[in-house]
Amino acid sequence: MRFSHVTVPTLREKPADAETASHELLIRAGMMRPAAAGIYSFLPLGALALARVENIVRDEMNAAGALEVALPTLHPSEPWIQSGRWQAYGPEMMRMKDRQGREFCLGPTAEEVITSIIARSAPSYRDLPINLYQIQTKFRDEIRPRFGLMRGREFRMKDAYSFHTSEEDLDREFKAMYGAYVSIAKRCSLETSVVEAATGLIGGSESSEFMVPSDIGEDVLVHCESCDYGANAEMEKHRPAIKMGEAAAGSLEEVHTPGMTSIEEVAGFMKTAQTSVIKCVLYVSGNEPVAVFVPGYRDVSESKLAMHLGTDDFHPMREDEIERYPDLAVGFVGPVGLDGVKTVFDSELKGVKGVICGANRSDYHLRGVEEERDFNAEPLFDVASVQEGDLCFKCGGALKLSRGIEIGHIFKLGLKYSEPLNAVFSDKSGELKPIIMGTYGIGTSRMLATVVEQHHDEAGIKWPRAVAPLPVEIIVLGTEDAKQVETALKLQADLKDRGLGVLYDDRDLSPGIKFNDADLVGLPLQVVIGKKLASDGTVDVKTRYTGLKSAFEVESAADMITRALDEAP
Numbered sequence: 001m002r003f004s005h006v007t008v009p010t011l012r013e014k015p016a017d018a019e020t021a022s023h024e025l026l027i028r029a030g031m032m033r034p035a036a037a038g039i040y041s042f043l044p045l046g047a048l049a050l051a052r053v054e055n056i057v058r059d060e061m062n063a064a065g066a067l068e069v070a071l072p073t074l075h076p077s078e079p080w081i082q083s084g085r086w087q088a089y090g091p092e093m094m095r096m097k098d099r100q101g102r103e104f105c106l107g108p109t110a111e112e113v114i115t116s117i118i119a120r121s122a123p124s125y126r127d128l129p130i131n132l133y134q135i136q137t138k139f140r141d142e143i144r145p146r147f148g149l150m151r152g153r154e155f156r157m158k159d160a161y162s163f164h165t166s167e168e169d170l171d172r173e174f175k176a177m178y179g180a181y182v183s184i185a186k187r188c189s190l191e192t193s194v195v196e197a198a199t200g201l202i203g204g205s206e207s208s209e210f211m212v213p214s215d216i217g218e219d220v221l222v223h224c225e226s227c228d229y230g231a232n233a234e235m236e237k238h239r240p241a242i243k244m245g246e247a248a249a250g251s252l253e254e255v256h257t258p259g260m261t262s263i264e265e266v267a268g269f270m271k272t273a274q275t276s277v278i279k280c281v282l283y284v285s286g287n288e289p290v291a292v293f294v295p296g297y298r299d300v301s302e303s304k305l306a307m308h309l310g311t312d313d314f315h316p317m318r319e320d321e322i323e324r325y326p327d328l329a330v331g332f333v334g335p336v337g338l339d340g341v342k343t344v345f346d347s348e349l350k351g352v353k354g355v356i357c358g359a360n361r362s363d364y365h366l367r368g369v370e371e372e373r374d375f376n377a378e379p380l381f382d383v384a385s386v387q388e389g390d391l392c393f394k395c396g397g398a399l400k401l402s403r404g405i406e407i408g409h410i411f412k413l414g415l416k417y418s419e420p421l422n423a424v425f426s427d428k429s430g431e432l433k434p435i436i437m438g439t440y441g442i443g444t445s446r447m448l449a450t451v452v453e454q455h456h457d458e459a460g461i462k463w464p465r466a467v468a469p470l471p472v473e474i475i476v477l478g479t480e481d482a483k484q485v486e487t488a489l490k491l492q493a494d495l496k497d498r499g500l501g502v503l504y505d506d507r508d509l510s511p512g513i514k515f516n517d518a519d520l521v522g523l524p525l526q527v528v529i530g531k532k533l534a535s536d537g538t539v540d541v542k543t544r545y546t547g548l549k550s551a552f553e554v555e556s557a558a559d560m561i562t563r564a565l566d567e568a569p
């Protein structure tokens with residue numbers, strides 16, 4: 001492949017909206033171009049790199065015994081209506097109508113499509129288990145598309161679906177997929193940490209996320225420093241290191257706290273710690289207010305709240321909504337005597353004594369409040385966010401918080417889709433039973449961005465060998481020098497015979513620009529053919545990953561390059 005302004009349109013300037021290295025470098029290295037927010041075109045080198053990632057995924061899925069299929073991207077609404085997700089998916093689903101007015105969506109995932117196929121084939125126990133996968137473009141109208149390929153609205157995903165006659169068999173497949181994902185990440189030079197995860201809208205009983213530790217990751221991860229507990233903060237469990245409130249409750253007392261609506265102000269005014277104050281956060285769900293009570297030193301975890309409310313259709317009460325609920329003393333809402341409002345209490349509030357909370361009267365708080373005596377913390381859930389300093393609920397060890405990029409997610413679905421879509425199998429005695437399912441996703445375009453995120457320096461990308469779009473770039477410095485050009489073409493042909501693709505830079509540009517571009521594009525080996533060819537018959541070879549350079553005799557260059565590639569990271 002020849003380096004040109006069309007095939008590899010490198011840029012010197014950072015794109016204005018690029019906040020992460022992978023977003024910036026994939027564009028500057030001429031691998032992709034934006035089409036609209038969260039939608040990208042892959043140019044030749046980008047398409048090659050994506051194909052390498054996807055081939056690794058394909059290879060490992062095939063090795064694990066899964067079979068590749070190609071499902072439509074345009075999905076009819078019917079199976080989605082049947083599963084209930086036509087409603088539940090909300091605005092993230094890209095919807096459209098055909099000329100007859102029939103409704104469709106651009107598939108965000110494919111449980112419904114695949115499960116209806118299996119349902120129609122009416123399998124017997126002998127036909128199962130089966131695991132079907134595809135590597136395909138997915139569509140989600142993300143509220144905040146960002147970081148280039150990390151959170152796109154059109155993106156690539158490998159999605160797999162497995163069908164079983166028993167929970168035990170699903171467990172076996174789940175472990176097999178777990179193993180396949182570990183191998184995929186390793187082959188792509190990505191270190192991962194696997195954590196327990198929320199099952200969210202897709203539903204199901206158990207799920208694990210494959211996370212690449214990174215400061216730009218959008219997920220917060222919790223790990224115990226003493227045992228093997230690791231979870232996504234969206235659903236983690238923790239034990240608080242401190243006890244809320246004061247030892248003695250004392251008597252209930254109303255205190256005038258004019259204009260003091262923040263926990264800091266109230267705690268400061270009452271000369272006590274935030275651990276003695278109950279925080280109330282008001283939400284609106286389906287036009288009804290919901291009062292969520294958590295310890296004053298914590299925040300509400302909206303993902304945990306979604307699990308308890310059974311919907312993610314809620315939002316913090318907005319200024320303009322307050323007047324709709326005149327009975328609520330907004331800023332001073334507390335659990336004592338709060339009637340006619342849906343409440344949720346964090347588990348840490350059970351049994352508290354000597355705490356402060358809003359008095360349900362503007363400009364007043366209550367002190368000396370005791371749970372059970374003055375209010376009942378019900379319903380009680382774990383709805384507070386984890387914090388640095390919290391302890392492991394399993395072993396009491398210290399919890400550590402970090403950030404990660406989710407590259408893959410595997411779920412045990414159970415009967416979540418087979419029941420509504422009526423996917424049954426006939427067992428040995430001919431009885432019809434619902435099929436037990438699993439689902440396994442891995443974001444291949446997000447994974448490509450993650451590789452760049454983890455493997456780059458100030459000069460550009462440092463492609464690991466296994467996912468590099470091409471293994472070698474040849475740079476000819478004397479583009480007018482017939483011997484240099486001839487040597488380059490011969491070397492390119494020799495490498496091609498060995499199955500090694502070459503990016504050939506014969507542009508009539510200064511060496512400096514060509515070297516910079518080579519580092520930016522970041523192929524594993526750079527072969528520089530210049531004046532040394534005439535003086536001592538050698539070419540220079542640089543390993544991009546390490547920056548190490550060697551001179552190879554031109555006659556043995558193809559052999560030496562092959563060997564150097566075998567050793568490249």
Ligand code: ATP
Nearest residue numbers: 149150151152155157406407408409441442443446
């Ligand atoms: P997230 O929490 O990041 O939104 P998700 O839980 O919605 O992810 P899944 O539905 O489990 O993701 O999809 C499987 C995989 O698809 C994810 O692990 C991720 O790698 C990838 N993925 C999901 N959404 C996007 C997106 N908007 N852009 C790129 N990749 C994505």
Ligand code: MG
Nearest residue numbers: 092140142200
């Ligand atoms: Mg999502």
